[in-house]
Amino acid sequence: MNRRCPRPSKRQYLDLGEHPLESGEVLPSVRVAYETYGELNVRRDNAILACHALTGDSHLTPHSAGDEPGWWDDMVGPGRALDTNRYQIICSNVLGGCYGTTGPSSTNPATGRPYGSGFPAVSIRDMVRIQYRLVKELGIHSLVTVTGGSMGGMQALEWALTYPDLVRSIIPMAACGRLSAQGIALNRVQRLAIMSDPDWQEGHYYGSAGPVSGLSLARMIGIITYKSEGLLAQQFGRRPQGEMRGKPPFDQSFSVESYLDYQGQKLVDRFDANTYLYLSRAMDLHDVARGRGGYEETLARIVCPVLSVGISSDYLFPPYQQREMVQILRRAGRDARYCELESPCGHDAFLVEQEALNLVIQEFLSGLNSEETGGLAWSRKASG
Amino acid sequence: MNRRCPRPSKRQYLDLGEHPLESGEVLPSVRVAYETYGELNVRRDNAILACHALTGDSHLTPHSAGDEPGWWDDMVGPGRALDTNRYQIICSNVLGGCYGTTGPSSTNPATGRPYGSGFPAVSIRDMVRIQYRLVKELGIHSLVTVTGGSMGGMQALEWALTYPDLVRSIIPMAACGRLSAQGIALNRVQRLAIMSDPDWQEGHYYGSAGPVSGLSLARMIGIITYKSEGLLAQQFGRRPQGEMRGKPPFDQSFSVESYLDYQGQKLVDRFDANTYLYLSRAMDLHDVARGRGGYEETLARIVCPVLSVGISSDYLFPPYQQREMVQILRRAGRDARYCELESPCGHDAFLVEQEALNLVIQEFLSGLNSEETGGLAWSRKASG
Numbered sequence: 165m166n167r168r169c170p171r172p173s174k175r176q177y178l179d180l181g182e183h184p185l186e187s188g189e190v191l192p193s194v195r196v197a198y199e200t201y202g203e204l205n206v207r208r209d210n211a212i213l214a215c216h217a218l219t220g221d222s223h224l225t226p227h228s229a230g231d232e233p234g235w236w237d238d239m240v241g242p243g244r245a246l247d248t249n250r251y252q253i254i255c256s257n258v259l260g261g262c263y264g265t266t267g268p269s270s271t272n273p274a275t276g277r278p279y280g281s282g283f284p285a286v287s288i289r290d291m292v293r294i295q296y297r298l299v300k301e302l303g304i305h306s307l308v309t310v311t312g313g314s315m316g317g318m319q320a321l322e323w324a325l326t327y328p329d330l331v332r333s334i335i336p337m338a339a340c341g342r343l344s345a346q347g348i349a350l351n352r353v354q355r356l357a358i359m360s361d362p363d364w365q366e367g368h369y370y371g372s373a374g375p376v377s378g379l380s381l382a383r384m385i386g387i388i389t390y391k392s393e394g395l396l397a398q399q400f401g402r403r404p405q406g407e408m409r410g411k412p413p414f415d416q417s418f419s420v421e422s423y424l425d426y427q428g429q430k431l432v433d434r435f436d437a438n439t440y441l442y443l444s445r446a447m448d449l450h451d452v453a454r455g456r457g458g459y460e461e462t463l464a465r466i467v468c469p470v471l472s473v474g475i476s477s478d479y480l481f482p483p484y485q486q487r488e489m490v491q492i493l494r495r496a497g498r499d500a501r502y503c504e505l506e507s508p509c510g511h512d513a514f515l516v517e518q519e520a521l522n523l524v525i526q527e528f529l530s531g532l533n534s535e536e537t538g539g540l541a542w543s544r545k546a547s548g
Numbered sequence: 549m550n551r552r553c554p555r556p557s558k559r560q561y562l563d564l565g566e567h568p569l570e571s572g573e574v575l576p577s578v579r580v581a582y583e584t585y586g587e588l589n590v591r592r593d594n595a596i597l598a599c600h601a602l603t604g605d606s607h608l609t610p611h612s613a614g615d616e617p618g619w620w621d622d623m624v625g626p627g628r629a630l631d632t633n634r635y636q637i638i639c640s641n642v643l644g645g646c647y648g649t650t651g652p653s654s655t656n657p658a659t660g661r662p663y664g665s666g667f668p669a670v671s672i673r674d675m676v677r678i679q680y681r682l683v684k685e686l687g688i689h690s691l692v693t694v695t696g697g698s699m700g701g702m703q704a705l706e707w708a709l710t711y712p713d714l715v716r717s718i719i720p721m722a723a724c725g726r727l728s729a730q731g732i733a734l735n736r737v738q739r740l741a742i743m744s745d746p747d748w749q750e751g752h753y754y755g756s757a758g759p760v761s762g763l764s765l766a767r768m769i770g771i772i773t774y775k776s777e778g779l780l781a782q783q784f785g786r787r788p789q790g791e792m793r794g795k796p797p798f799d800q801s802f803s804v805e806s807y808l809d810y811q812g813q814k815l816v817d818r819f820d821a822n823t824y825l826y827l828s829r830a831m832d833l834h835d836v837a838r839g840r841g842g843y844e845e846t847l848a849r850i851v852c853p854v855l856s857v858g859i860s861s862d863y864l865f866p867p868y869q870q871r872e873m874v875q876i877l878r879r880a881g882r883d884a885r886y887c888e889l890e891s892p893c894g895h896d897a898f899l900v901e902q903e904a905l906n907l908v909i910q911e912f913l914s915g916l917n918s919e920e921t922g923g924l925a926w927s928r929k930a931s932g
Contacts, residue, residue: 346780357765393863420732
């Protein structure tokens with residue numbers, strides 16, 4: 165696998181040594197990769213933690229001219245919602261990842277070879293515990309907010325429940341308190357695409373090309389679920405890809421097909437197939453209530469202000485899921501708000517509609533300093 | 549591939565000889581498998597053609613006690629919407645199929661071996677032309693209606709445009725006038741699942757097990773798109789499959805996963821992988837306007853009464869597509885009605901909600917004999 169993972173100049177590493185997992189297994193040594201933007205204030209209480217999604221990394225935005233673009237370029241910077249003049253923004257690669265934090269492609273100290281599928285299963289809570297250790301090492305005892313979309317939003321929710329004394333607010337986007345049956349099903353078929361590829365070699369493919377076609381297919385399935393029917397209709401419709409006549413019957417014939425192929429190949433070039441398996445499984449296991457009691461009862465234990473952002477066209481995490489969380493929180497008397505982003509971009513809108521999200525988050529963060537954070541819900545029409 | 553294709557006792561065959569395809573290629577000999585229910589009247593004008601979907605066949609309902617169940621058991625029979633006391637119901641396996649009609653698993657007379665991927669690409673129009681030849685051979689010059697769901701509905705639409713003099717009405721369900729970009733994308737990943745399986749052997753797997761895991765994966769992806777988020781939540785939720793602890797990290801852990809695996813295996817036991825490829829490609833190519841002018845202009849050429857049925861929770865063929873067709877037809881002054889089935893069953897509702905469909909179709913068919921067929925649209929709450 166030709167992995168051209170970007171390595172931004174300002175990626176930092178912290179070695180945490182041994183780390184016990186939720187499963188009871190213990191990782192003998194964990195390294196975490198992270199990046200920071202902006203400066204900590206003297207009280208060390210102006211930090212914001214941003215959490216990435218399935219195939220993301222710690223790189224939010226370029227640190228300087230010529231640096232790689234990030235996944236939230238327009239959200240982070242002077243005057244942006246995650247304002248580097250006011251806050252220090254921290255983002256780390258998750259446990260199990262392939263962008264510098266310990267994961268299945270890391271060397272297992274017991275064997276001297278990559279863990280592969282010998283890496284233990286990890287959960288969203290495990291990711292959050294690693295982030296907690298990082299944040300404490302950085303000398304931070306209070307976070308302005310924890311935010312992220314999709315798997316990043318799951319992490320934000322776990323933060324509020326696991327470290328309530330450290331989190332002053334959370335902004336989960338296009339996320340849920342527990343993954344739905346449909347979400348589990350979609351992860352299942354994506355994992356099977358990878359594991360059915362003979363080049364996966366039961367997870368021990370390092371040193372060879374690895375499951376190129378399997379990972380590409382998994383990504384293609386994923387991509388469809390991150391978009392919306394309307395968006396694909398608008399962007400591709402039934403536009404043919406070159407001349408159809410005379411082609412073999414199953415060749416690329418429509419531009420949406422070659423777009424998918426391209427997206428699949430692009431991920432293969434930058435991502436580890438085992439990480440895809442482990443993180444998708446962590447999402448399956450995501451249930452804030454696991455070991456904590458009932459679902460509503462658990463959510464109601466979130467005491468900090470919450471802004472839950474849903475996306476009108478999200479197939480993967482339908483907006484009723486984000487709305488429902490806010491209803492539960494408000495019934496428990498919590499300060500929770502729901503904002504629905506009206507966007508045709510589907511689940512991906514949390515990456516695409518950064519202009520609209522800037523306004524929503526700025527409004528929420530500025531409200532945190534006042535007594536009242538406003539009405540129950542509002543909706544924001546995205547420009548896209 | 550252990551293919552236990554059901555062979556109902558009353559399946560009949562008709563050899564049509566040479567058949568030219570839309571692509572210009574010519575099949576040297578075509579056999580069509582079909583079944584009939586009920587009797588033709590003396591005027592030979594009481595026949596209804598039912599068209600099956602991707603993995604269906606000619607078997608609508610048992611012919612007698614002990615016979616195999618069919619795919620429209622509760623729609624066909626005395627007193628049902630497709631009333632065998634009044635109509636003769638005809639259903640044939642489509643061209644390219646694997647239930648008796650010539651397809652990629654049939655013997656290529658030029659080589660004496662199965663066609664495999666040497667079978668020419670077929671279109672929905674090709675399927676309909678074969679059905680037309682069958683119907684004419686049966687001595688029928690007028691059909692009460694042509695109906696079917698999904699790919700079956702595509703055939704109904706093509707019937708109305710290709711043989712307007714023969715069709716007195718059509719009832720397409722959960723279908724569209726041209727497949728959307730999302731539909732093409734979903735077909736693409738399902739075909740890739742099959743074609744990436746080394747056991748596919750470029751389509752020449754006959755005599756060996758064939759692409760078992762690839763076809764199973766394709767089916768699992770398909771199944772998710774045939775359901776709805778709400779249905780899967782209700783049926784499976786996050787119910788675990790046995791004990792999770794101690795299992796390998798990616799083993800089946802949730803019941804929705806083992807349900808999908810079971811559905812995948814079930815299709816492998818009864819279906820041909822190449823047929824899956826050819827029929828899914830035929831759906832991609834489906835566009836009533838191909839070679840006929842503009843889309844609206846083409847649809848407006850449908851002169852017979854149309855009942856277009858949409859399903860409220862259909863992800864694959866969203867109901868706006870069926871509503872839009874009716875709007876186009878009505879703008880052109882046609883007798884077209886839209887009925888939206890309120891059902892949580894997703895795309896599959898045309899197979900599941902037969903009780904509600906009976907009422908809808910009975911109402912439409914009885915209205916065909918009166919001058920006025922009623923209002924623009926109505927909705928029907930399914931019991932399921």
